[in-house]
Amino acid sequence: MANPSLLSLSVCLLILFHGCLASRQQGQQQNECQIDQLDALEPDNRVEYEAGMVETWDPNHEQFRCAGVAVARHTIQPNGLRLPEYSNAPTLMYIVEGEGMTGTLIPGCPETYQAPQQGQQHGQSSRFQDKHQKIQRFRKGDIIALPAGVANWCYNEGNSPVVTVTLLDVSNSQNQLDMYPRKFNLAGNPEDEFQQQQQQQSRGRRQSQQKSCNNIFCGFDTKILAEVFQVEQSLVKQLQNEKDNRGAIVKVKGDLQVIRPPRIQSERGFESEEESEYERGRRGRDNGLEETICTMKLKENIHDPSRSDIYTPEVGRITSLNSLNLPILKWLQLSAERGVLQNNALMVPHWNFNAHSIVYGCKGNAQVQVVDNFGNTVFDGEVSEGQIFVVPQNFAVVKRARGQRFEWISFKTNDRAMISPLAGSTSVLRAMPEEVLANAFQISREDARKIKFNNEQPTLSSGQSSQQMRDDA
Template sequence: MAKSTTTLFLLSCSIALVLLNGCMGQGRMREMQGNECQIDRLTALEPTHRIQAEGGLTEVWDTQDQQFQCSGVSVIRRTIEPNGLLLPSFTSGPELIYIEQGNGISGLMIPGCPETFESMSQESWREGMERGMRGGRFQDQHQKIRHLRQGHIFAMPAGVAHWAYNSGNEPLVAVILIDTSNHANQLDKDYPKRFYLAGKPQQEHSRHHHRGGESQRGEHGSDGNVFSGLDTKSVAQSFGVSEDIAEKLQAKQDERGNIVLVQEGLHVIKPPSSRSYDDEREQRHRSPRSNGLEETICSARLSENIDDPSKADVYSPEAGRLTTLNSFNLPILSNLRLSAEKGVLYRNAIMAPHYNLNAHSIIYGVRGRGRIQIVNAQGNSVFDDELRQGQLVVVPQNFAVVKQAGEEGFEWIAFKTCENALFQTLAGRTSAIRAMPVEVISNIYQISREQAYRLKFSRSETTLFRPENQGRQRREMAA
């Protein structure tokens, strides 16, 4: 009996260690040269380079900044104007895409997956191919199309080509994190490579870009797509088309950039947009019988609405909410080795001082502004400043951080470099301080037992704290 108990105990400890350290081994190959994370000062970062295209704008953060070198990621922001079409492309590292604003649709070209969206029955496919069109309309088949909505996060595996179209009436804004240090990326760890299937776009990350400034369409004519460098005749023979069409694929005279305008709107086969249907589908994925193992790469759920208040993991009517997206509620993230967190703090509210156990955290301001303080291993403040909408800051692993909203509140999205990122609070009901005996607290901080007791039990909240003046007013009323 004792042996069985010991075995069970060791098994429980092993499972706990796997959960805690799942991102520290073979999943992420961080080949750091020197001490990239020995940071003495952090700054709120804004894009350093802008690439203007016909149908939108791409803004690029400097990947050579020490914060990105430490975290091993790159970040861009795309603004696609109404009727703008982002040309299909893929990267060598996985991506997390957060839709900050707007609505649209996106298509993925996943290798080996069937074309399940079709405008006719299977029986008429051969006849449609022979005639090319029926009733004045072209017949079509293609892979699944997904709706893009504000608040959604999309997980994009490495090497999967995808396009996006703004079908709404306002700009579609997406913040994109590329994990360059992921084991899937075997190319350049400093400057991620994006491979386009059409057009003649500029490379988003290159050494000459990070001097700052803005590039217009056609300013760097040497860039191209995957067909540009092939022999025109070979392209024509590969597709069974004329060389004139092959030259169109190579796009050597196309100066529209990576986002083009569709003059009469994009008409593709897609199911009607239904939020209630999406919610029901997500609930089915979360049912007790579903753990994600039944998904294939073709049917995998790739997105989640992280802005939905009903999905919050932590909620306080007086302080705000916190929503976590990881491999447990979006299984595809276990392959990407990434996760995310959406935070909303009401006016002057605070997120408890905490640190990330097993991940770097890339914090992007979505709305409002908030004061963020970050402390390194030496106990020195490396960041104490305001983070505004559109700015980002990197919090290295284990650095202590505290966030407090300004007068208008503060919202952020945090990308984390682990599929199951964990954080430990330093104040509040589930904090490290709360876990210690009063006598220990009294001795380590050289305070009385009464003071240690108040220090340990003064905050009843777990993660999100209401402003202290509100808490004081409540205590005075209760007294």
């Protein structure tokens, strides 16, 4: 007989899972996906700070409203510190360029990075040593996953700018506020980067009260904060920082001195540690015992070619990141895909059958076509580095590199997003009998056989055969 407690737990987990899925589906049903025309979009707003800038795309644009997301791009100069903040939505942050370190501040987790204790020596009393939660290094190609409401900071410790692209999934069930991205600042006086009407009204109320402070501490009474922190009111006013005009990204004087493992040890163990986590994820070990919330892995690199899931030499590669190789994505209901096309190669027409896809051009240019459920071409144009476009769920899309190379990152609104190709060895047409194709398209069985078997490549194609046919014609 089954253990009643285990049966009850299973039922609860099942209800919880279906409840989360239903919440997300209900939120997505409220999105606006009546799209007749897509565009490759540049950022609409730019805010410059002391040591960097933040660029955002208008979250009210119909493409982002359809996908239920908001997107921002951060540029952090060397020695620049992005001040701690949290948001109302789960977040995926992709490191386009640069390297640095980041801290994710999870409530209740222990301060596992500690300086050694110094006891009394030669008549000297011990002095206080700092301790804090774990710090991670990041590099180009890393994806960093952040649950809603979890605070995070970033520091550029390299010699070149750090560029990140951040997706906020505002339609996620973790966000119970509204469909607008909200940033909650723990320090400084950053501007409203998304320039939303609701927050502009809020700013207007603050201005009417003759305040210029824009972080969480500003709204609390100074005496109450002094009592909570057990410090002087003058120090509390520094937390509120009304006269700080540096913004959300500030310049650190000298180097940021924090407790962390020596760099050489961290770098030596970097690849082996990630490979171990990656392989464990590949084997599907996700029963909740391997990772606690405090030690859960939040980062994975998808730039390394050896991690490719689809690879064709001199054509390109695709690397997928989902809940199988980064388990926290199951909680966030998000995933990502990084692609590289070389030498005019193309990714065959396909559709995402369980997710929206938000595509950011990382390098080069591509010719892109997107087709809706009526067979209308809703986008036929060039996508360049730094531009974004959205491919709604089930819309078909094809990409061809213009010139020597095109690289992109796609954020997807499902933790195990899947595609269905229209051509190639894994395509929907390949799976059909010849007789079905012949009757569906009114072609001969010989032509149906060509449609099925002429392209033996799975997802990426060099396009050489079609080019040769055009030359012969």
